[in-house]
Amino acid sequence: MTDGDTRLASSSHPPSRKGTLYGVGLGPGAPDLITLRAARLIAAARVVAYPTLAGAQSFARAIAADLIADDAQEIAMDVPMSVERAPAQAAYDTGAASIALALDAGEDVICLCEGDPFFYGSFMYLFARLSDRYHVEVVPGVTSVTACAARAGMPLVARNERLTILPGPLPEAELRTRIEGAESVVIMKVGRHLPKIRAVIADLGLTAKARYAARATLPDEVILPLADAPDKAPYFSMILLTKGADPWL
Amino acid sequence: MTDGDTRLASSSHPPSRKGTLYGVGLGPGAPDLITLRAARLIAAARVVAYPTLAGAQSFARAIAADLIADDAQEIAMDVPMSVERAPAQAAYDTGAASIALALDAGEDVICLCEGDPFFYGSFMYLFARLSDRYHVEVVPGVTSVTACAARAGMPLVARNERLTILPGPLPEAELRTRIEGAESVVIMKVGRHLPKIRAVIADLGLTAKARYAARATLPDEVILPLADAPDKAPYFSMILLTKGADPWL
Numbered sequence: 001m002t003d004g005d006t007r008l009a010s011s012s013h014p015p016s017r018k019g020t021l022y023g024v025g026l027g028p029g030a031p032d033l034i035t036l037r038a039a040r041l042i043a044a045a046r047v048v049a050y051p052t053l054a055g056a057q058s059f060a061r062a063i064a065a066d067l068i069a070d071d072a073q074e075i076a077m078d079v080p081m082s083v084e085r086a087p088a089q090a091a092y093d094t095g096a097a098s099i100a101l102a103l104d105a106g107e108d109v110i111c112l113c114e115g116d117p118f119f120y121g122s123f124m125y126l127f128a129r130l131s132d133r134y135h136v137e138v139v140p141g142v143t144s145v146t147a148c149a150a151r152a153g154m155p156l157v158a159r160n161e162r163l164t165i166l167p168g169p170l171p172e173a174e175l176r177t178r179i180e181g182a183e184s185v186v187i188m189k190v191g192r193h194l195p196k197i198r199a200v201i202a203d204l205g206l207t208a209k210a211r212y213a214a215r216a217t218l219p220d221e222v223i224l225p226l227a228d229a230p231d232k233a234p235y236f237s238m239i240l241l242t243k244g245a246d247p248w249l
Numbered sequence: 250m251t252d253g254d255t256r257l258a259s260s261s262h263p264p265s266r267k268g269t270l271y272g273v274g275l276g277p278g279a280p281d282l283i284t285l286r287a288a289r290l291i292a293a294a295r296v297v298a299y300p301t302l303a304g305a306q307s308f309a310r311a312i313a314a315d316l317i318a319d320d321a322q323e324i325a326m327d328v329p330m331s332v333e334r335a336p337a338q339a340a341y342d343t344g345a346a347s348i349a350l351a352l353d354a355g356e357d358v359i360c361l362c363e364g365d366p367f368f369y370g371s372f373m374y375l376f377a378r379l380s381d382r383y384h385v386e387v388v389p390g391v392t393s394v395t396a397c398a399a400r401a402g403m404p405l406v407a408r409n410e411r412l413t414i415l416p417g418p419l420p421e422a423e424l425r426t427r428i429e430g431a432e433s434v435v436i437m438k439v440g441r442h443l444p445k446i447r448a449v450i451a452d453l454g455l456t457a458k459a460r461y462a463a464r465a466t467l468p469d470e471v472i473l474p475l476a477d478a479p480d481k482a483p484y485f486s487m488i489l490l491t492k493g494a495d496p497w498l
Contacts, residue, residue, distance in 0.1 A: 025395070027284065035391060036288060037281040116395040119412075124404035131402065138399035142284060142389045146274070146365040150387035153380065155373035160419060162427070163368075165412040178411070 019047075019103040021134050022110045023117035023127065025141020026063040030217035033142050034064065041139065042067040045110040047102045049075035049095065051122045060112040075099060075109070079122065092122075096129040103134050116141040120167075120188060145186050148213035148238050152223050156242065157184050168193035168239075176200045184242045191235040198226060201241065210241040268296075268352040270383050271359045272366035272376065274390020275312040279466035282391050283313065290388065291316040294359040296351045298324035298344065300371045309361040324348060324358070328371065341371075345378040352383050365390040369416075369437060394435050397462035397487050401472050405491065406433050417442035417488075425449045433491045440484040447475060450490065459490040 022041055027033035034042075042048065042064050052058040055078055061068070068074075077095030080087040099109050117123035117138050127136060145165065149156045157163045164182035166175060168190045179185050179200060187197055190212075201210050212229035214222045214237035222230075226239060271290055276282035283291075291297065291313050301307040304327055310317070317323075326344030329336040348358050366372035366387050376385060394414065398405045406412045413431035415424060417439045428434050428449060436446055439461075450459050461478035463471045463486035471479075475488060 025391075025399075028389070030286070032286040032289070033284045033389065035276065035282050035284055037279070039285060040281070116391075116399075118398040118404045119395050120406055120408075121404075124407055127402075127404060136402070138402070140277070140282065140391045140395040140399040142274075142365075142391055143395060146368050146389040146392060149367045150272075150274075150365075150389040153376075153385070153387070155367045155370075155376060157369055157414070158373055159369075160416045162416070162419075163414040165406070165414070167409045167411070169409050170411075 017106055018134055019106050019108040021099060021103060021126070021130055021136045022108065022139060023113055023121075023123040023136065024110055024139045025113050025116040025121070026060055027142035028115060028144045028147035028217045029059075029063055029215065031063055031066060033147065033217060034067075035139065035141065038064075038139050038141065039067055041110050042112070043069070045069065045072055045108070047073045047075065047107045047109045048112060049077065049099055049109055049126075050112040051077045051079050051095075053079055054081045058112075060114045063114065064112050073102070073107075075102070089125075092125040092129060096126055099126065100130065100134070103130075113141065116143045119143050119145075144188070144216060144236070144238060148186075148216040148223075148240055151216045151221060152211045152213055152240055154211060154240050154242055156186075156240070168197055172196055172200060176204070179206070179241065180204060182243075185240075187239040187241070189235060190233045190237040190239055192233070194229065194231070194233040194237075197239060198229070201226065201239070206241060206243070209243060210239055213238045213240065266355055267383055268355050268357040270348060270352060270375070270379055270385045271357065272362055272370075272372040272385065272387045273359055274362050274365040274370070274388055275309055276391035277364060277393045277396035277466045278308075278312055278464065280312055280315060282396065282466060283316075284388065284390065287313075287388050287390065288316055290359050291361070292318070294318065294321055294357070296322045296324065296356045296358045297361060298326065298348055298358055298375075299361040300326045300328050300340075300344075302328055303330045307361075309363045312363065313361050322351070322356075324351070338374075341374040341378060345375055348375065349379065349383070352379075362390065365392045368392050368394075393437070393465060393485070393487060397435075397465040397472075397489055400465045400470060401460045401462055401489055403460060403489050403491055405435070405489070417446055421445055421449060425453070428455070428490065429453060431492075434489075436488040436490070438484060439482045439486040439488055441482070443478065443480070443482040443486075446488060447478070450475065450488070455490060455492070458492060459488055462487045462489065 024038045050060045079091045113123045210226035299309045328340045362372045459475035
């Protein structure tokens with residue numbers, strides 16, 4: 001009640017208390033892999049924000065759709081797909097400005113993030129733009145890395161093993177060196193880089209120890225031995241490779 | 250009803266349908282960082298299993314405590330702390346045998362796992378012992394890696410950056426080489442290895458870019474610049490290091 005009274009008393013001025021920005025990880029795709037905390041925040045949200053890719057439906061919004069109130073305000077940030085960074089940066093500038101307006105009005109903003117906000121997540125671009133002026137809370141989520149491992153039945157690392165996580169667009173020579181020097185390897189963002197990655201792994205004699213995963217935990221999930229992976233891979237696909245010297249017994 | 254009838258009809262024989270073993274990730278410690286799926290499975294569980302460390306309270310059970318039914322059967326696997334592997338292996342043999350008994354009786358068994366079951370999780374020892382004979386489902390969880398990053402306000406990786414995850418017990422020379430060659434680094438299981446790790450990071454001139462985290466998301470969480478870390482670190486503590494060439498703007 002005290003909070004409410006204070007706000008009422010100052011209603012003709014901007015509220016003295018700014019809202020909090022929440023970067024909320026939603027997990028890999030299955031709606032029930034959202035955490036209890038994230039579900040509670042989304043269900044109570046009066047303002048939600050999320051990225052959409054080049055005008056397509058937002059994957060993040062789709063994961064959380066059943067939790068979003070009908071009358072919630074929605075801030076969609078349309079991020080163009082491009083190798084150049086300036087167009088995406090402009091989209092985050094615009095999105096951050098809309099979010100700042102809501103925060104200045106005293107509203108909390110729940111930003112929906114596929115996977116985990118700080119693990120290859122676009123939320124870090126909003127964090128960089130807003131965390132100096134606003135209180136920001138990050139709610140971690142299940143990453144696609146452990147989700148794919150779970151669905152593929154592939155334990156990733158135990159005891160003193162090392163895990164290396166690489167993006168598929170890296171140059172071939174670097175991929176080779178890093179895979180060679182690693183124990184367990186996860187290669188993210190495979191997409192059109194699949195032929196290159198597959199060739200490197202074959203050349204290292206490791207194909208039999210690698211699996212391909214796309215859309216893990218979703219109804220159209222694909223998990224296959226790397227040798228059987230389709231020639232066209234979606235951007236959000238992954239290769240898991242465990243050299244498996246240790247039988248984990 | 251059909252299922253129930255079938256079981257009743259064959260009640261004098263072993264049930265023909267074995268139970269499913271679920272390896273359920275519980276996240277880093279805060280009970281509301283459990284996923285909706287994990288919470289549903291635990292709340293409905295008639296048999297739960299979990300590791301306890303050298304007779305101490307089980308951290309996994311503590312995270313899930315509010316969800317476990319009062320009349321659930323509990324299988325506690327007491328895993329001794331030791332550098333030798335044989336005593337722990339014996340504990341998992343015994344635990345797997347108890348779990349197999351319940352599965353053979355047609356009961357599902359929910360195995361509680363801190364963090365994620367396949368990411369430095371003890372569940373993989375049960376998986377190795379039981380997955381050839383029983384249906385096993387793994388429910389991924391939030392790892393301590395992204396939980397610590399969230400609490401430390403440290404974005405881990407964006408775009409084409411690489412992430413290297415290392416265990417603290419690695420030899421000093423290997424830690425140095427791997428940290429030197431990496432972009433973002435997470436060092437797990439810091440514990441008594443803190444002085445060695447801190448010296449390596451200082452020697453590489455990276456101390457200012459590193460943070461120390463212990464018991465992230467729990468009430469007694471500690472998140473500090475590495476320079477201010479306590480001399481005695483618990484086993485479940487972590488160092489996050491992002492070289493941060495990229496301002497993520």
